[in-house]
Protein backbone atom coordinates (compact mmCIF):
# COMPACT_ATOMS: atom_id res chain seq x y z
CA UNK A 648 0.00 0.00 0.00
CA UNK A 649 1.16 3.51 -0.79
CA UNK A 650 0.98 6.35 1.72
CA UNK A 651 0.52 9.79 0.21
CA UNK A 652 2.16 12.47 2.34
CA UNK A 653 2.64 16.25 2.28
CA UNK A 654 5.97 17.57 3.49
CA UNK A 655 7.24 21.06 4.19
CA UNK A 656 9.32 21.64 1.05
CA UNK A 657 10.66 25.06 2.06
CA UNK A 658 10.05 27.67 4.73
CA UNK A 659 7.61 30.29 3.36
CA UNK A 660 8.37 33.99 3.20
CA UNK A 661 5.04 35.79 3.40
CA UNK A 662 1.95 33.89 2.34
CA UNK A 663 2.72 30.18 1.80
CA UNK A 664 2.17 28.96 -1.78
CA UNK A 665 2.52 25.75 -3.82
CA UNK A 666 6.31 25.80 -3.37
CA UNK A 667 5.89 25.54 0.40
CA UNK A 668 4.46 22.02 0.17
CA UNK A 669 5.44 18.89 -1.70
CA UNK A 670 3.46 15.70 -2.26
CA UNK A 671 5.34 12.41 -1.78
CA UNK A 672 4.52 8.72 -1.69
CA UNK A 673 6.02 6.20 0.70
CA UNK A 674 5.37 2.57 1.54
CA UNK A 675 2.97 1.77 4.40
CA UNK A 676 4.84 -0.23 7.05
CA UNK A 677 3.32 -3.10 9.05
CA UNK A 678 2.69 -2.45 12.78
CA UNK A 679 5.03 -4.07 15.30
CA UNK A 680 4.08 -5.06 18.86
CA UNK A 681 2.41 -2.13 20.65
CA UNK A 682 1.69 -0.31 17.38
CA UNK A 683 -1.43 0.38 15.33
CA UNK A 684 -1.85 1.36 11.69
CA UNK A 685 -4.30 4.19 11.20
CA UNK A 686 -6.06 5.33 8.05
CA UNK A 687 -6.71 9.06 8.24
CA UNK A 688 -10.32 10.17 7.76
CA UNK A 689 -10.19 13.87 8.71
CA UNK A 690 -7.31 16.33 8.94
CA UNK A 691 -7.50 19.56 10.89
CA UNK A 692 -5.84 22.64 9.40
CA UNK A 693 -5.09 25.42 11.87
CA UNK A 694 -3.64 28.94 11.76
CA UNK A 695 -0.93 28.10 14.35
CA UNK A 696 0.66 25.77 11.76
CA UNK A 697 1.88 28.88 9.92
CA UNK A 698 4.01 29.72 12.97
CA UNK A 699 5.57 26.26 12.88
CA UNK A 700 6.64 26.75 9.26
CA UNK A 701 9.30 29.27 10.23
CA UNK A 702 12.44 28.52 12.19
CA UNK A 703 11.73 30.57 15.30
CA UNK A 704 11.49 29.85 18.98
CA UNK A 705 7.90 29.36 20.12
CA UNK A 706 5.74 27.25 22.40
CA UNK A 707 5.90 24.40 19.86
CA UNK A 708 8.82 23.12 17.79
CA UNK A 709 9.10 24.39 14.21
CA UNK A 710 8.25 21.85 11.48
CA UNK A 711 11.37 20.41 9.91
CA UNK A 712 11.92 20.97 6.20
CA UNK A 713 11.49 17.64 4.40
CA UNK A 714 9.23 16.13 7.05
CA UNK A 715 5.50 15.44 6.98
CA UNK A 716 3.47 18.41 8.28
CA UNK A 717 2.20 17.49 11.72
CA UNK A 718 -1.33 18.24 12.80
CA UNK A 719 -4.40 16.91 14.55
CA UNK A 720 -6.35 14.20 12.72
CA UNK A 721 -8.98 11.54 13.13
CA UNK A 722 -8.64 8.08 11.71
CA UNK A 723 -9.62 4.45 11.89
CA UNK A 724 -7.48 1.62 13.19
CA UNK A 725 -7.00 -0.73 10.24
CA UNK A 726 -4.36 -3.03 11.77
CA UNK A 727 -3.54 -3.50 15.42
CA UNK A 728 -0.74 -5.11 17.37
CA UNK A 729 -1.93 -3.45 20.57
CA UNK A 730 -4.25 -4.79 23.27
CA UNK A 731 -5.70 -1.31 23.68
CA UNK A 732 -7.06 -0.89 20.14
CA UNK A 733 -9.02 -3.09 17.76
CA UNK A 734 -9.62 -2.82 14.05
CA UNK A 735 -12.41 -0.34 13.38
CA UNK A 736 -11.73 1.88 16.42
CA UNK A 737 -11.97 5.59 15.62
CA UNK A 738 -9.03 7.40 17.13
CA UNK A 739 -7.44 10.83 17.22
CA UNK A 740 -3.87 12.05 17.42
CA UNK A 741 -1.21 14.03 15.58
CA UNK A 742 -1.15 11.84 12.46
CA UNK A 743 -0.26 14.77 10.22
CA UNK A 744 -0.87 15.42 6.54
CA UNK A 745 -0.75 11.82 5.32
CA UNK A 746 -3.13 9.01 4.48
CA UNK A 747 -1.74 6.41 6.87
CA UNK A 748 0.04 6.72 10.18
CA UNK A 749 1.89 4.03 12.10
CA UNK A 750 1.41 4.91 15.75
CA UNK A 751 2.62 3.58 19.04
CA UNK A 752 -0.39 2.89 21.25
CA UNK A 753 0.29 5.80 23.65
CA UNK A 754 0.18 8.36 20.81
CA UNK A 755 -3.50 7.83 20.05
CA UNK A 756 -6.76 8.22 21.88
CA UNK A 757 -10.04 6.44 21.19
CA UNK A 758 -13.01 8.69 20.51
CA UNK A 759 -16.55 7.88 21.50
CA UNK A 760 -18.54 8.09 18.28
CA UNK A 761 -21.82 7.51 20.15
CA UNK A 762 -21.59 10.90 21.93
CA UNK A 763 -21.05 13.25 19.00
CA UNK A 764 -19.97 13.17 15.34
CA UNK A 765 -16.27 12.34 14.96
CA UNK A 766 -15.39 15.74 13.51
CA UNK A 767 -16.42 17.53 16.71
CA UNK A 768 -13.32 16.09 18.39
CA UNK A 769 -11.21 18.27 16.09
CA UNK A 770 -13.50 21.24 16.65
CA UNK A 771 -15.96 22.22 19.32
CA UNK A 772 -15.18 19.25 21.60
CA UNK A 773 -11.43 19.39 20.84
CA UNK A 774 -8.68 21.99 21.00
CA UNK A 775 -10.88 24.64 19.35
CA UNK A 776 -13.65 24.44 21.92
CA UNK A 777 -11.19 24.16 24.80
CA UNK A 778 -9.33 27.27 23.60
CA UNK A 779 -12.59 29.21 23.59
CA UNK A 780 -13.68 27.82 26.96
CA UNK A 781 -10.51 28.47 28.94
CA UNK A 782 -9.49 31.70 27.24
CA UNK A 783 -12.88 33.28 27.78
CA UNK A 784 -13.78 31.94 31.20
CA UNK A 785 -10.36 31.85 32.86
CA UNK A 786 -8.96 35.13 31.50
CA UNK A 787 -11.97 37.04 30.13
CA UNK A 788 -14.26 36.18 33.07
CA UNK A 789 -17.37 37.78 31.53
CA UNK A 790 -20.19 38.75 33.87
CA UNK A 791 -23.87 39.01 33.00
CA UNK A 792 -24.63 42.31 31.31
CA UNK A 793 -21.01 43.01 30.35
CA UNK A 794 -20.01 43.62 26.73
CA UNK A 795 -17.76 40.99 25.12
CA UNK A 796 -16.19 41.79 21.74
CA UNK A 797 -14.74 38.96 19.64
CA UNK A 798 -12.59 39.29 16.53
CA UNK A 799 -12.41 36.36 14.11
CA UNK A 800 -15.91 35.81 15.45
CA UNK A 801 -17.23 33.40 12.80
CA UNK A 802 -14.18 31.16 12.92
CA UNK A 803 -13.71 27.93 14.82
CA UNK A 804 -12.67 29.48 18.13
CA UNK A 805 -14.53 32.78 17.83
CA UNK A 806 -17.94 31.22 17.16
CA UNK A 807 -17.64 29.13 20.34
CA UNK A 808 -16.41 32.08 22.41
CA UNK A 809 -19.47 34.12 21.45
CA UNK A 810 -21.87 31.35 22.38
CA UNK A 811 -20.21 30.75 25.75
CA UNK A 812 -20.31 34.50 26.43
CA UNK A 813 -24.06 34.44 25.69
CA UNK A 814 -24.49 31.52 28.10
CA UNK A 815 -22.81 33.72 30.74
CA UNK A 816 -25.41 36.41 30.07
CA UNK A 817 -23.05 38.84 28.35
CA UNK A 818 -23.83 41.19 25.47
CA UNK A 819 -21.86 39.82 22.51
CA UNK A 820 -20.40 41.80 19.62
CA UNK A 821 -18.70 39.90 16.79
CA UNK A 822 -16.28 41.17 14.15
CA UNK A 823 -15.92 39.12 10.95
CA UNK A 824 -15.02 39.50 7.29
CA UNK A 825 -18.03 38.61 5.09
CA UNK A 826 -21.77 39.16 4.89
CA UNK A 827 -22.36 35.39 5.06
CA UNK A 828 -20.44 35.32 8.35
CA UNK A 829 -22.33 38.36 9.64
CA UNK A 830 -25.69 36.63 8.94
CA UNK A 831 -24.46 33.43 10.61
CA UNK A 832 -23.45 35.30 13.77
CA UNK A 833 -26.62 37.37 13.91
CA UNK A 834 -29.28 34.90 12.75
CA UNK A 835 -27.95 31.52 13.91
CA UNK A 836 -25.79 32.35 16.93
CA UNK A 837 -27.85 35.38 18.04
CA UNK A 838 -24.93 37.73 18.63
CA UNK A 839 -26.25 41.11 19.77
CA UNK A 840 -24.23 43.17 17.29
CA UNK A 841 -21.96 42.35 14.36
CA UNK A 842 -19.44 44.33 12.35
CA UNK A 843 -18.04 43.45 8.92
CA UNK A 844 -14.50 44.80 9.16
CA UNK A 845 -14.01 44.52 5.41
CA UNK A 846 -16.92 46.78 4.44
CA UNK A 847 -17.10 49.24 7.35
CA UNK A 848 -16.23 52.88 6.66
CA UNK A 849 -14.87 53.32 10.15
CA UNK A 850 -14.59 50.40 12.53
CA UNK A 851 -14.14 52.72 15.53
CA UNK A 852 -17.49 54.41 14.82
CA UNK A 853 -19.24 51.06 14.32
CA UNK A 854 -17.74 49.73 17.53
CA UNK A 855 -18.93 52.75 19.48
CA UNK A 856 -22.44 52.19 18.20
CA UNK A 857 -22.29 48.45 18.91
CA UNK A 858 -20.82 48.96 22.40
CA UNK A 859 -22.54 52.03 23.90
CA UNK A 860 -21.32 50.98 27.37
CA UNK A 861 -17.74 50.30 26.24
CA UNK A 862 -15.90 46.98 26.08
CA UNK A 863 -15.45 44.81 29.18
CA UNK A 864 -13.88 41.75 27.52
CA UNK A 865 -12.06 41.66 24.19
CA UNK A 866 -11.30 38.12 22.98
CA UNK A 867 -8.59 38.75 20.41
CA UNK A 868 -8.13 36.24 17.60
CA UNK A 869 -6.62 38.51 14.98
CA UNK A 870 -4.44 41.37 16.33
CA UNK A 871 -3.56 44.25 13.98
CA UNK A 872 -5.74 47.27 13.27
CA UNK A 873 -8.98 45.57 14.30
CA UNK A 874 -7.54 45.06 17.77
CA UNK A 875 -6.16 48.62 17.90
CA UNK A 876 -9.72 49.87 17.36
CA UNK A 877 -11.23 47.63 20.05
CA UNK A 878 -8.50 48.34 22.60
CA UNK A 879 -9.20 52.08 22.41
CA UNK A 880 -12.72 51.41 23.74
CA UNK A 881 -11.87 49.28 26.75
CA UNK A 882 -13.61 49.96 30.04
CA UNK A 883 -11.90 50.21 33.42
CA UNK A 884 -10.95 46.71 34.62
CA UNK A 885 -11.44 45.25 31.11
CA UNK A 886 -9.90 41.85 30.33
CA UNK A 887 -8.24 40.96 27.02
CA UNK A 888 -7.49 37.26 26.41
CA UNK A 889 -4.99 37.29 23.53
CA UNK A 890 -5.69 34.05 21.70
CA UNK A 891 -4.32 34.68 18.21
CA UNK A 892 -2.90 37.32 15.88
CA UNK A 893 -3.65 35.86 12.46
CA UNK A 894 -3.38 39.28 10.75
CA UNK A 895 0.38 39.16 11.39
CA UNK A 896 1.19 35.49 10.71
CA UNK A 897 2.22 36.08 7.08
CA UNK A 898 3.98 39.41 7.64
CA UNK A 899 7.71 39.68 7.03
CA UNK A 900 8.15 42.77 9.22
CA UNK A 901 7.25 43.15 12.89
CA UNK A 902 3.71 44.52 13.11
CA UNK A 903 3.95 47.73 15.15
CA UNK A 904 0.79 49.39 16.40
CA UNK A 905 -0.12 51.80 19.13
CA UNK A 906 1.80 50.96 22.29
CA UNK A 907 -0.67 49.74 24.90
CA UNK A 908 1.06 50.29 28.25
CA UNK A 909 -0.48 53.71 29.03
CA UNK A 910 -3.93 52.48 28.04
CA UNK A 911 -3.65 49.39 30.24
CA UNK A 912 -2.59 51.57 33.19
CA UNK A 913 -5.33 54.16 32.67
CA UNK A 914 -7.97 51.45 32.41
CA UNK A 915 -6.48 49.05 34.99
CA UNK A 916 -6.99 46.52 32.20
CA UNK A 917 -5.60 42.99 32.00
CA UNK A 918 -4.18 41.75 28.68
CA UNK A 919 -3.00 38.14 28.78
CA UNK A 920 -1.70 35.88 26.06
CA UNK A 921 -2.32 32.17 26.45
CA UNK A 922 -2.07 28.84 24.71
CA UNK A 923 -4.65 26.14 25.27
CA UNK A 924 -1.89 23.80 26.41
CA UNK A 925 -1.63 25.87 29.63
CA UNK A 926 -4.90 24.25 30.65
CA UNK A 927 -4.01 20.62 29.84
CA UNK A 928 -4.76 19.44 33.37
CA UNK A 929 -8.24 20.93 33.16
CA UNK A 930 -9.13 19.56 29.68
CA UNK A 931 -11.53 16.93 31.13
CA UNK A 932 -13.49 19.70 32.91
CA UNK A 933 -13.68 21.79 29.73
CA UNK A 934 -14.61 18.86 27.50
CA UNK A 935 -17.33 17.76 29.95
CA UNK A 936 -18.89 21.22 30.06
CA UNK A 937 -18.69 21.76 26.30
CA UNK A 938 -20.23 18.31 25.73
CA UNK A 939 -23.06 19.09 28.13
CA UNK A 940 -23.83 22.46 26.50
CA UNK A 941 -23.77 20.78 23.09
CA UNK A 942 -26.21 18.09 24.21
CA UNK A 943 -28.48 20.68 25.81
CA UNK A 944 -28.57 22.60 22.54
CA UNK A 945 -26.88 25.64 24.12
CA UNK A 946 -23.96 25.36 21.70
CA UNK A 947 -24.01 24.76 17.97
CA UNK A 948 -21.21 24.59 15.44
CA UNK A 949 -20.42 24.85 11.75
CA UNK A 950 -17.70 23.11 9.82
CA UNK A 951 -16.17 23.95 6.46
CA UNK A 952 -15.03 20.66 4.97
CA UNK A 953 -12.91 20.31 1.85
CA UNK A 954 -12.78 16.89 0.24
CA UNK A 955 -9.74 14.90 -0.84
CA UNK A 956 -6.13 14.53 0.24
CA UNK A 957 -4.90 16.96 -2.44
CA UNK A 958 -7.09 19.70 -0.93
CA UNK A 959 -5.16 19.92 2.36
CA UNK A 960 -2.77 22.77 1.43
CA UNK A 961 -5.62 24.81 -0.11
CA UNK A 962 -7.78 24.25 2.96
CA UNK A 963 -4.93 25.56 5.10
CA UNK A 964 -4.42 28.62 2.87
CA UNK A 965 -8.19 29.32 2.91
CA UNK A 966 -7.87 30.19 6.61
CA UNK A 967 -5.87 33.28 5.65
CA UNK A 968 -8.41 34.22 2.97
CA UNK A 969 -11.29 33.93 5.44
CA UNK A 970 -13.06 31.29 3.36
CA UNK A 971 -14.08 29.13 6.33
CA UNK A 972 -17.05 29.46 8.65
CA UNK A 973 -16.45 27.52 11.87
CA UNK A 974 -13.86 24.76 11.89
CA UNK A 975 -11.90 24.13 8.69
CA UNK A 976 -11.33 20.42 8.05
CA UNK A 977 -10.37 18.13 5.19
CA UNK A 978 -12.17 14.83 4.63
CA UNK A 979 -9.90 12.19 3.13
CA UNK A 980 -12.35 9.28 2.91
Ligand SMILES: NC(=O)c1ccc[n+]([C@@H]2O[C@H](COP(=O)([O-])OP(=O)(O)OC[C@H]3O[C@@H](n4cnc5c(N)ncnc54)[C@H](OP(=O)(O)O)[C@@H]3O)[C@@H](O)[C@H]2O)c1
Nearest residue numbers: 694802803804823824868869891892893894921922923969
Ligand atom coordinates in the same frame (compact mmCIF):
# COMPACT_ATOMS: atom_id res chain seq x y z
N1 LIG B 1 -3.90 30.41 21.90
C1 LIG B 1 -4.25 29.19 21.51
O1 LIG B 1 -4.03 28.18 22.16
C2 LIG B 1 -4.98 29.06 20.20
C3 LIG B 1 -5.64 27.87 19.85
C4 LIG B 1 -6.36 27.82 18.64
C5 LIG B 1 -6.38 28.94 17.82
N2 LIG B 1 -5.67 30.05 18.19
C6 LIG B 1 -5.72 31.27 17.37
O2 LIG B 1 -7.05 31.72 17.34
C7 LIG B 1 -7.32 32.35 16.10
C8 LIG B 1 -8.51 31.66 15.45
O3 LIG B 1 -8.16 30.32 15.15
P1 LIG B 1 -9.21 29.33 14.50
O4 LIG B 1 -8.60 27.99 14.48
O5 LIG B 1 -10.51 29.53 15.13
O6 LIG B 1 -9.24 29.87 12.99
P2 LIG B 1 -10.51 30.45 12.26
O7 LIG B 1 -10.94 31.68 13.00
O8 LIG B 1 -11.51 29.38 12.05
O9 LIG B 1 -9.94 30.84 10.83
C9 LIG B 1 -9.17 31.94 10.63
C10 LIG B 1 -10.04 33.20 10.36
O10 LIG B 1 -9.23 34.34 10.59
C11 LIG B 1 -9.74 35.42 9.85
N3 LIG B 1 -8.61 36.14 9.25
C12 LIG B 1 -7.71 35.68 8.35
N4 LIG B 1 -6.84 36.65 8.04
C13 LIG B 1 -7.20 37.75 8.74
C14 LIG B 1 -6.69 39.08 8.84
N5 LIG B 1 -5.62 39.48 8.14
N6 LIG B 1 -7.33 39.95 9.65
C15 LIG B 1 -8.42 39.57 10.36
N7 LIG B 1 -8.95 38.33 10.32
C16 LIG B 1 -8.34 37.43 9.52
C17 LIG B 1 -10.65 34.84 8.77
O11 LIG B 1 -11.97 35.24 9.06
P3 LIG B 1 -12.57 36.63 8.48
O12 LIG B 1 -13.33 36.27 7.25
O13 LIG B 1 -13.44 37.12 9.59
O14 LIG B 1 -11.41 37.53 8.17
C18 LIG B 1 -10.49 33.35 8.92
O15 LIG B 1 -11.66 32.66 8.64
C19 LIG B 1 -6.04 32.24 15.27
O16 LIG B 1 -5.32 33.44 15.41
C20 LIG B 1 -5.29 31.10 15.92
O17 LIG B 1 -3.91 31.19 15.74
C21 LIG B 1 -5.01 30.13 19.36
